Amino acid sequence: MLDFIWNMFQHRQIGQLNASLANNLEKNKYQDNKIDSSAARLRELEQRHEQLKLVTMAMWTLLKEHTGLTESELRKYVDKVDLMDGKADGKVDTREKCNCTQCGRTILTTALACPYCGGRLHRKSVFSRV
Numbered sequence: 001m002l003d004f005i006w007n008m009f010q011h012r013q014i015g016q017l018n019a020s021l022a023n024n025l026e027k028n029k030y031q032d033n034k035i036d037s038s039a040a041r042l043r044e045l046e047q048r049h050e051q052l053k054l055v056t057m058a059m060w061t062l063l064k065e066h067t068g069l070t071e072s073e074l075r076k077y078v079d080k081v082d083l084m085d086g087k088a089d090g091k092v093d094t095r096e097k098c099n100c101t102q103c104g105r106t107i108l109t110t111a112l113a114c115p116y117c118g119g120r121l122h123r124k125s126v127f128s129r130v
């Protein structure tokens with residue numbers, strides 16, 4: 001009788017360990033998928049960065065050859081644009097805010113329409129939707 005109880009106890013523990021193992025395998029599978037998608041996103045961002053760098057270099061070369069601008073003048077313009085958002089941090093905050101012309105609430109200019117009333121936005125610049 002004691003052997004029967006001991007076997008039942010061990011059988012229960014084995015079942016719990018199998019369930020725990022299956023749960024851990026499922027979690028690892030999810031984390032592996034997450035790592036794969038993060039790696040793919042990183043590759044995509046690196047490719048976009050390289051494309052932007054190439055286009056920027058081409059534009060600067062074209063501008064320099066056709067206008068005679070110098071590197072120091074470019075640096076001045078870069079610094080000026082950097083300060084447009086109020087901070088000299090090497091970034092441009094493209095999340096400009098404006099007031100809806102219909103309801104007056106503050107919204108981001110990147111929205112196609114006011115999320116509160118549905119009013120259409122009038123863009124300040126061509127970069128407002130970036």
